[in-house]
Amino acid sequence: MNDKQLLEELLNKHKAGTLKPADRYNIPPQAMPQQDGVARRSNVEEVALGYNETQARLEALRCLGCKNAPCMEGCPVRIKIKDFIVEIVEGNFQKALGIIRENSLLPAVCGRVCPQEVQCQLPCTVGKKFKNVDMSVSIGRLERFVSDWGRKQHENSTPAVAAPTGKKVAILGSGPGGIVVATDVRRAGHDVTIFEAFHKPGGVMVYGIPEFRLPKAIVQEEIDGLEKMGVKIIRNFVAGRTKTVKELMEKDGFDAVYIGVGAGLPMFMNIEGEHLVGVYSANEYLTRANLMKAYDFGKGADTPIAMSKRVAVVGGGNVAMDSARTAVRLGAEKVYLIYRRSEKEMPARVEEVHHAKEEGIEFHLLRNPKRIIGNGDGVVNAIECLKFELGEPDASGRRRPVPIEGSEFTIDVDTVVVAIGNGANPLIGQTTDGLALNKWGNITVDDNCKTSLDGVYAGGDIVLGAATVILAMGQGRTAAAGINEYLAKK
Amino acid sequence: MSHKILSKKELCKDVYIADIEAPLVAAAAKPGQFVIICLQTTYSERIPLTIAGTDEKNGSIRLIWQAVGKSTAEFGHLKVGDELENVLGPLGKPTHIENFGTVVCVGGGIGNAPLLPIAKGMKQAGNKVISILGARNKSLLILEDDFKAISDELIIVTDDGSYGRKAVVTVPLDEICQSQKVDMVVAIGPAIMMKFASQTAVKHNIPVVVSLNTIMIDGTGMCGGCRVEVGGQTKFVCVDGPEFDGSKVNFDLMMKRMQAYKKQEQQALEEYKHKCKIGLDK
Numbered sequence: 052m053n054d055k056q057l058l059e060e061l062l063n064k065h066k067a068g069t070l071k072p073a074d075r076y077n078i079p080p081q082a083m084p085q086q087d088g089v090a091r092r093s094n095v096e097e098v099a100l101g102y103n104e105t106q107a108r109l110e111a112l113r114c115l116g117c118k119n120a121p122c123m124e125g126c127p128v129r130i131k132i133k134d135f136i137v138e139i140v141e142g143n144f145q146k147a148l149g150i151i152r153e154n155s156l157l158p159a160v161c162g163r164v165c166p167q168e169v170q171c172q173l174p175c176t177v178g179k180k181f182k183n184v185d186m187s188v189s190i191g192r193l194e195r196f197v198s199d200w201g202r203k204q205h206e207n208s209t210p211a212v213a214a215p216t217g218k219k220v221a222i223l224g225s226g227p228g229g230i231v232v233a234t235d236v237r238r239a240g241h242d243v244t245i246f247e248a249f250h251k252p253g254g255v256m257v258y259g260i261p262e263f264r265l266p267k268a269i270v271q272e273e274i275d276g277l278e279k280m281g282v283k284i285i286r287n288f289v290a291g292r293t294k295t296v297k298e299l300m301e302k303d304g305f306d307a308v309y310i311g312v313g314a315g316l317p318m319f320m321n322i323e324g325e326h327l328v329g330v331y332s333a334n335e336y337l338t339r340a341n342l343m344k345a346y347d348f349g350k351g352a353d354t355p356i357a358m359s360k361r362v363a364v365v366g367g368g369n370v371a372m373d374s375a376r377t378a379v380r381l382g383a384e385k386v387y388l389i390y391r392r393s394e395k396e397m398p399a400r401v402e403e404v405h406h407a408k409e410e411g412i413e414f415h416l417l418r419n420p421k422r423i424i425g426n427g428d429g430v431v432n433a434i435e436c437l438k439f440e441l442g443e444p445d446a447s448g449r450r451r452p453v454p455i456e457g458s459e460f461t462i463d464v465d466t467v468v469v470a471i472g473n474g475a476n477p478l479i480g481q482t483t484d485g486l487a488l489n490k491w492g493n494i495t496v497d498d499n500c501k502t503s504l505d506g507v508y509a510g511g512d513i514v515l516g517a518a519t520v521i522l523a524m525g526q527g528r529t530a531a532a533g534i535n536e537y538l539a540k541k
Numbered sequence: 542m543s544h545k546i547l548s549k550k551e552l553c554k555d556v557y558i559a560d561i562e563a564p565l566v567a568a569a570a571k572p573g574q575f576v577i578i579c580l581q582t583t584y585s586e587r588i589p590l591t592i593a594g595t596d597e598k599n600g601s602i603r604l605i606w607q608a609v610g611k612s613t614a615e616f617g618h619l620k621v622g623d624e625l626e627n628v629l630g631p632l633g634k635p636t637h638i639e640n641f642g643t644v645v646c647v648g649g650g651i652g653n654a655p656l657l658p659i660a661k662g663m664k665q666a667g668n669k670v671i672s673i674l675g676a677r678n679k680s681l682l683i684l685e686d687d688f689k690a691i692s693d694e695l696i697i698v699t700d701d702g703s704y705g706r707k708a709v710v711t712v713p714l715d716e717i718c719q720s721q722k723v724d725m726v727v728a729i730g731p732a733i734m735m736k737f738a739s740q741t742a743v744k745h746n747i748p749v750v751v752s753l754n755t756i757m758i759d760g761t762g763m764c765g766g767c768r769v770e771v772g773g774q775t776k777f778v779c780v781d782g783p784e785f786d787g788s789k790v791n792f793d794l795m796m797k798r799m800q801a802y803k804k805q806e807q808q809a810l811e812e813y814k815h816k817c818k819i820g821l822d823k
């Protein structure tokens with residue numbers, strides 16, 4: 052029996068009310084169609100291709116429609132998961148999209164980059180039944196299916212805008228948080244302007260997360276949608292330098308401000324050799340590759356990037372995976388991923404780790420760099436590492452890696468990408484008197500995402516430290532509600 | 542926002558001066574700060590250039606640049622009325638200007654451009670300003686008249702003796718530091734010049750400020766590509782600088798880092814020149 056026939060049979064039973072949970076457990080989890088592991092090493096196109104209609108409906112039929120819907124608790128923005136999934140079963144994709152949109156404004160993004168296995172899919176009853184989170188209903192993929200369907204229909208989703216209130220709101224930074232605030236505040240009828248430092252809006256979604264994971268056209272559609280709603284976007288504007296927060300409020304008449312400038316202060320390891328030519332922060336490496344399109348250098352793009360043969364990427368998060376997989380696409384023959392804990396502790400999404408391995412990236416786990424070695428011209432030619440073993444759990448609950456003395460070894464590389472995290476960019480803090488920060492330099496906010504200053508709200512990575520797209524969106528929602536309430540009273 | 546080129550001319554071979562519409566930057570800029578321009582959004586490189594002057598009434602900024610590679614050459618080929626898609630700024634910390642007493646301003650090559658607003662600022666703050674301008678030869682000397690107008694004393698040196706004294710800038714700098722009380726040296730130019738000017742100042746126990754022109758991408762402290770070692774610590778030129786205490790900068794390391802893309806840059810420039818010659822791109 053092929054998939055179509057299976058679907059038909061199951062749908063008939065479903066309609067007749069005779070599809071039992073046991074039958075649903077028996078439906079094979081639908082694999083994500085993806086680009087071939089070898090072919091994709093030399094292109095930047097999206098790796099995961101998305102479900103077709105049959106696959107989506109089969110996967111949707113695996114959902115039990117649990118009364119208590121534990122999956123919802125796992126989603127930071129509380130999408131009504133079982134409700135939209137049942138609409139997929141019925142083939143009502145438009146309705147499904149509407150349900151998702153009630154809570155999430157960027158479903159095409161979240162369906163692609165949310166760490167579902169630790170959020171909505173972790174508590175899913177189906178996964179629990181099999182004692183394997185990989186067996187959970189693929190909520191994220193279904194979300195992606197629905198939103199891609201909507202995009203194909205050119206379904207016009209521009210939300211309605213209330214009558215003008217005469218109040219002005221400034222949004223600093225055009226990442227996912229800023230986009231959500233802009234939408235929700237504009238809906239309420241306020242005059243909204245986004246100020247973005249880069250020459251292209253979208254935040255990490257355009258400069259950090261690579262094309263092969265999140266096509267830039269999707270982000271652009273969201274930006275276009277904002278402009279259609281009447282949101283103004285001023286590019287090449289560094290808040291704190293071009294104008295300060297105070298100037299925006301006192302001179303330019305903005306009644307409220309949302310600060311969503313992201314984290315973006317790259318951390319280095321402070322080891323010998325980090326200044327050598329060929330050593331990059333992941334931010335620089337990915338910005339050159341994504342935002343500046345260095346993969347097209349010589350074919351139109353003017354920004355160069357190292358022409359590497361052997362690359363070491365240090366770190367174990369999404370940023371490290373993205374860097375390593377970018378290096379592969381830029382033509383590196385060997386890419387090593389060096390991480391000081393074991394695979395279990397890796398913060399990267401399981402799917403990305405899996406993709407990285409398929410693409411031939413070599414994992415060096417429980418290893419950490421000791422120094423980077425250069426040649427006479429100051430160019431990297433090797434990295435010296437130490438082996439580690441896992442000791443007692445530390446404050447984060449993860450077992451602490453302890454170096455093994457005398458275990459040094461070197462790997463020949465010509466490029467090193469450091470992907471060990473970001474601190475808070477200090478610019479806004481330094482230029483805004485009275486804005487309270489915590490000891491790491493992140494902006495402190497209350498439950499409504501309000502800062503220590505009246506009318507000034509903040510969210511996303513500048514508040515949470517390096518977090519996720521969906522958390523930034525969640526805070527954006529909260530901040531927008533706060534701003535709307537504040538302006539209603541003002 | 543569009544950024545129209547309001548006026549433009551070639552100061553000397555491959556060195557251009559232009560006034561560009563950028564009202565927000567013009568209103569906020571202070572001496573020592575810079576912008577990052579990007580000619581076209583999709584594919585162009587981001588090029589940091591010092592703000593050599595502003596006209597707030599006109600809403601324009603003045604840029605002076607040397608065509609050293611593909612992007613600066615392409616910029617040089619634009620005409621009055623053309624538009625840049627992106628101008629970001631002002632970036633970096635402004636120069637610390639106060640009445641120090643006697644300030645020697647040392648400029649080398651294109652470094653005269655970023656030096657001019659600083660020298661002006663120093664003069665306005667009440668300093669005695671002695672300017673030393675160096676160039677490889679007479680035809681490459683820029684902004685002589687502007688410096689003459691604001692300096693108490695102006696010394697010109699050229700490598701080949703075709704104009705002014707035949708010397709490098711450190712020779713008159715050394716003499717001045719010996720013969721009178723100097724309170725501050727500001728040196729801007731090629732890294733190698735800044736290195737030796739700093740050494741000269743240090744020899745005489747005079748504080749020295751330099752302005753670094755490392756390779757940059759974002760200019761907001763996000764990428765770390767502009768990092769340099771200052772006093773053994775890592776600093777980001779775009780947010781911690783561009784000016785630093787010249788006695789503490791590791792110039793050798795910086796010079797190596799500036800060579801990072803030499804091969805690719807040459808390739809890009811060759812291809813661009815070729816295209817221009819056969820008239821495809823202009």
Ligand SMILES: Cc1cc2nc3c(=O)[nH]c(=O)nc-3n(C[C@H](O)[C@H](O)[C@H](O)COP(=O)(O)OP(=O)(O)OC[C@H]3O[C@@H](n4cnc5c(N)ncnc54)[C@H](O)[C@@H]3O)c2cc1C
Nearest residue numbers: 224226228248254255259290312313511512518519520523
């Ligand atoms: C390489 C990489 C991979 C990632 N992968 C994932 C993933 O798979 N899944 C996931 O959920 N999350 C992922 N993340 C994290 C996620 O992207 C971030 O948590 C999220 O984008 C934060 O959103 P934000 O709203 O805080 O703004 P950001 O996306 O951080 O954007 C902030 C914007 O503000 C601008 N800005 C900064 N300073 C100023 C200023 N002074 N004035 C004006 N504008 C300014 C910046 O240029 C930027 O455009 C990844 C991050 C990176 C770097």
Ligand SMILES: Cc1cc2nc3c(=O)[nH]c(=O)nc-3n(C[C@H](O)[C@H](O)[C@H](O)COP(=O)(O)OP(=O)(O)OC[C@H]3O[C@@H](n4cnc5c(N)ncnc54)[C@H](O)[C@@H]3O)c2cc1C
Nearest residue numbers: 589590591605606607610611612613754755756757799806
């Ligand atoms: C703060 C600052 C202020 C500057 N002010 C001026 C100025 O007023 N006038 C002027 O003529 N030049 C100035 N520069 C240098 C100028 O930015 C570079 O000459 C220009 O970016 C070269 O680009 P290109 O593509 O034409 O040349 P390329 O062929 O790309 O490079 C030629 C050389 O320029 C340097 N360079 C390349 N890319 C960059 C980059 N993104 N950022 C910085 N340097 C780079 C490298 O050392 C390289 O070897 C400044 C640089 C900085 C950082």
Ligand code: SF4
Nearest residue numbers: 126161165170171191
């Ligand atoms: S937004 Fe993310 S966490 Fe929420 S349901 Fe969608 S994929 Fe799951």
Ligand code: SF4
Nearest residue numbers: 114115117122175176
């Ligand atoms: S927990 Fe899983 S099975 Fe239950 S409603 Fe949610 S997605 Fe469906």
Ligand code: FES
Nearest residue numbers: 760762764765779
């Ligand atoms: S240019 Fe990116 S941090 Fe300075």
